[in-house]
Amino acid sequence: MYGNRCSFGEASLFALGLFGLLHSKQLTGDLDDCFCDIESIDVFNNFKIDPHIRKLVERDFFRYYKVNLKRPCPFWPDEGQCSIKDCHVEPCPESKVPVGIKSGNYNKFSQAAGSISDARECEQAHELGAVNSTLSNQTKEAFADWAHHDDAQDHFCGLDDEMSPDAEYVDLLLNPERYTGYKGPSAWRVWNSIYEENCFKPRSVYRPLNPLAPSRGDDDGEGFYKWMEGLCLEKRVFYRLISGLHSSINIHLCAEYLLDEGWGKSVWGPNLHEFRQRFDPAETKGEGTRRLKNLYFLYLIELRALSKVTPYFERSFINLYTGNSQEDSSTKELLLQVLNETKAFPMHFDESSMFAGHKIESKTLKEEFRLHFKNISRIMDCVGCSKCRLWGTLQTQGLGTALRILFSEKEIKKLPENSPSKGFQLTRQEIVALLNGFARLSTSIKELHNFRTLLKDQSFTGFQHVSVSMKNSSSTL
Numbered sequence: 001m002y003g004n005r006c007s008f009g010e011a012s013l014f015a016l017g018l019f020g021l022l023h024s025k026q027l028t029g030d031l032d033d034c035f036c037d038i039e040s041i042d043v044f045n046n047f048k049i050d051p052h053i054r055k056l057v058e059r060d061f062f063r064y065y066k067v068n069l070k071r072p073c074p075f076w077p078d079e080g081q082c083s084i085k086d087c088h089v090e091p092c093p094e095s096k097v098p099v100g101i102k103s104g105n106y107n108k109f110s111q112a113a114g115s116i117s118d119a120r121e122c123e124q125a126h127e128l129g130a131v132n133s134t135l136s137n138q139t140k141e142a143f144a145d146w147a148h149h150d151d152a153q154d155h156f157c158g159l160d161d162e163m164s165p166d167a168e169y170v171d172l173l174l175n176p177e178r179y180t181g182y183k184g185p186s187a188w189r190v191w192n193s194i195y196e197e198n199c200f201k202p203r204s205v206y207r208p209l210n211p212l213a214p215s216r217g218d219d220d221g222e223g224f225y226k227w228m229e230g231l232c233l234e235k236r237v238f239y240r241l242i243s244g245l246h247s248s249i250n251i252h253l254c255a256e257y258l259l260d261e262g263w264g265k266s267v268w269g270p271n272l273h274e275f276r277q278r279f280d281p282a283e284t285k286g287e288g289t290r291r292l293k294n295l296y297f298l299y300l301i302e303l304r305a306l307s308k309v310t311p312y313f314e315r316s317f318i319n320l321y322t323g324n325s326q327e328d329s330s331t332k333e334l335l336l337q338v339l340n341e342t343k344a345f346p347m348h349f350d351e352s353s354m355f356a357g358h359k360i361e362s363k364t365l366k367e368e369f370r371l372h373f374k375n376i377s378r379i380m381d382c383v384g385c386s387k388c389r390l391w392g393t394l395q396t397q398g399l400g401t402a403l404r405i406l407f408s409e410k411e412i413k414k415l416p417e418n419s420p421s422k423g424f425q426l427t428r429q430e431i432v433a434l435l436n437g438f439a440r441l442s443t444s445i446k447e448l449h450n451f452r453t454l455l456k457d458q459s460f461t462g463f464q465h466v467s468v469s470m471k472n473s474s475s476t477l
Contacts (some may be wrong), residue, residue: 031297033236036347041296044345045445052338053439059331061320063173065432069389070166073382075193086180086258087385156370157377157400170390172436177249178256178268182385190382191246198372198379199242200235201227208287234354234365237301238372244298245395247291248444250278252391255447272458275451292448298399299441300349305402306438307342308409312426314339315417320431335435351406366407373400391440398437401430 031038056062072078188211195207205227228236257271279288312318313335320331355362355369377396383389405412411424426434 031293031300033233033240034297034300034347034349036300036349038293038296040347041299042445042449045299045442046449048341049338050442050446052334052341053435053442056331056334056338057436057439058173059320059334060322060324060327061331061428062432062435063171064169065172065390065394065436066167066169066429067390067393068164068167069386069393071381074378075382076189084181084385086178087182087387155400156373156403157397172394175387175390176256177252177387177391177440179253179258179271179274180385180387181258182383182388186384187388190379193379193382194242194376198376199239200231200372201239209284232365234369237354238369240294240297241301241399242376243291244294244296245399247279247295248298248441249392249395250291251275251295251444251447252440254278255443255450270447270451270454272451272454295441295444299445301406302399302402302434302438302441303342303345304349304351305405305434306339307345307348308412309405309426309434310336310339310343311412311415312424315415317418338435355407370403373403394433395437395440397430397433398435398440401426401434402437405434 192210195201195210196203201207205224207224228239231239254275255270256268257274258266259269259271260267277283279292281288284291313332318332320328320335322328322331355366357365377393377400380389380393380396383392408424411421414423415421
């Protein structure tokens with residue numbers, strides 16, 4: 001399950017090296033392009049955000065995400081869906097979807113909107129790890145569909161048409177993001193298209209460790225980073241956001257890896273070997289440190305967006321409607337608790353420094369920025385693994401929603417207290433993606449702490465093993 005296994009001694013040395021990375025000056029101190037340090041983010045996330053955001057995304061309003069996983073890839077011939085069982089989607093038959101979900105009531109802001117219907121139980125997926133788009137009758141899932149609004153020019157992602165016959169509700173709690181076995185040229189092609197064609201990079205500049213590019217020998221990527229230093233802030237930010245998202249996804253896959261597939265229940269857990277391949281400086285020619293720093297940078301961006309959008313949700317008529325008034329009330333209370341924590345963070349990213357130059361040039365750059373990101377959201381339709389596509393789509397849409405919030409400050413400030421506004425609205429789909437996407441980043445920061453603990457324990461065990469071996473060797477000479 002682990003691929004090429006290293007010996008116990010090699011594993012111990014690796015643990016010492018990577019543990020050193022996670023505790024060294026390489027992954028401490030200030031982040032580039034902002035005034036914040038990694039240690040402050042660790043403490044803030046792990047103690048103030050992570051416990052609450054985990055509870056929030058378990059609530060009914062946030063656990064069901066409607067998505068179309070059947071759209072064809074718009075950029076290259078469809079290679080077909082992955083045949084690995086953990087990639088598979090088990091669709092919920094339409095006859096078993098609760099009527100309240102299919103009703104299509106667009107009374108977005110009414111607390112009594114929509115009719116409550118008892119959910120009928122769908123058949124659960126029988127294959128381990130398969131995407132389960134079923135809805136349990138143990139909870140009530142009466143949804144009011146949120147009105148669509150004509151502000152497409154403000155979106156950084158294309159929104160799914162929730163009325164499309166191919167769009168389905170998926171229970172995210174029954175389909176955790178984890179390692180599915182989807183890898184190789186097909187997966188590389190997706191990320192290569194994102195980095196090479198959408199991150200403002202000329203083809204003459206070589207990205208480090210690109211598996212689809214010719215070997216550059218001893219090139220450690222310094223040419224790439226010298227090129228990046230010459231970019232404007234906005235384009236540097238764009239690359240760091242994509243790299244941070246990529247890093248976060250990789251941490252999820254390393255933390256939820258299939259460790260044992262026996263006759264009984266499969267065991268999922270952290271895989272240090274996979275973590276090493278993606279983040280150990282020795283394995284990545286120093287790229288691992290940059291990747292992790294970009295994760296923290298992305299976290300700051302989405303944290304700032306949540307703090308900025310708080311006034312939107314503080315309005316009394318905004319109700320996170322599921323049909324269960326008691327749960328709806330407690331869900332909003334928990335959401336506001338999370339949002340108020342984000343507002344209290346003292347070292348937010350200052351987005352006012354972006355697109356702040358000449359008015360016409362800034363507008364052009366912002367539109368280019370938006371279109372590049374929107375293109376990336378469309379590339380997610382080219383992911384061959386349905387579960388990977390599900391979580392990639394959700395997290396990309398979450399980031400796109402965060403960017404829209406950051407650049408809608410004027411509209412948010414003008415929101416009326418007691419009525420909807422045409423200037424700024426969020427669909428339910430955007431809200432679910434925004435909070436679940438940020439929860440994924442929060443989990444990544446927390447998982448780094450868990451990997452530190454595992455590596456520390458392994459290095460200590462390694463020292464004991466080496467000491468005993470040396471003692472035994474000495475006694476036989």
